[in-house]
Amino acid sequence: MAMFVHLTAAANTPRIRRAGIRADSRGQGGVRGVYCFPVLPSYTLTHQWLRELARFGPKGALSAVHVRLDDAQEVLVGHYRDRAKDAQQWLTAAEAVARVAAQPDPRGWEVVVPRAIGTREVHRIRAVPQVAGWRYLPGAHGTRPCTCFGCRIRGEYGGRRLRERHPHPLDGPPPPVPVLLARIEAAGDPGDPAALRDALHWFGLRRRGPVDRLARLAAHPDPTVRRELVWAVQGWSTPGVAELLDALAEDPHPDVREAVADVRTL
Incomplete structure (x- = not known):
């Protein structure tokens, strides 16, 4: 059995314990399913998506839902930047774990389970520290965030101060x-x-x-x-x-x- 972790709002955990995880996300090519990531020996890599999801995902604390999938379950696996047609691959759950674990840098990789996950497949649910992982993109720490209109998130904490300190030549902040x-x-x-x-x-x-x-x-x-x-x-x-x-x-x-x-x- 292959072990994966799914990050979700803590407010969703009672429903997940009762009815499992709904397949309400869209992957490459419009595949409907559940986003997750293999459980690796590194805690930081396993929960790498936590801070990025906190930027634009559900409000409040996030929880980690560990799920066990049959090794033969087909999943869609690839890097989040692989948006070209057929760039991501269909592999079995066991192969997906091996593929991600073998990467020199597995940051930014993702797995989509193309169906809902039942309650019997939920191994455990636990609270996780809210500071693990990367923001903006893997390896962005130490690099000045882009303040262009396409990259910034309206209402993001500290966003206005960042734009005032590092104004973008085309995207502001606008003059009075x-x-x-x-x-x-x-x-x-x-x-x-x-x-x-x-x-x-x-x-x-x-x-x-x-x-x-x-x-x-x-x-x-x-x-x-x-x-x-x-x-x-x-x-x-x-x-x-x-x-x-x-x-x-x-x-x-x-x-x-x-x-x-x-x-x-x-």
């Missing part, structure tokens, strides 16, 4: 609203398109903004400015955004109308 409004005014009337697009890019990284002060740009003669205005305000919770997008949805240029349609499907 008065500074951006001054840039728009300095661009002239109707305004230099490049300067306006730059200011609107920074406005788009904010959660709220002065819709009434930007509404005049909906009549700017350059359609690229009007399209950038759509993307700048689409995520704001400020009153008046819906009305501005309604007006831009009737824009004479197809690129602007397409931008409105795109943001309304997000």
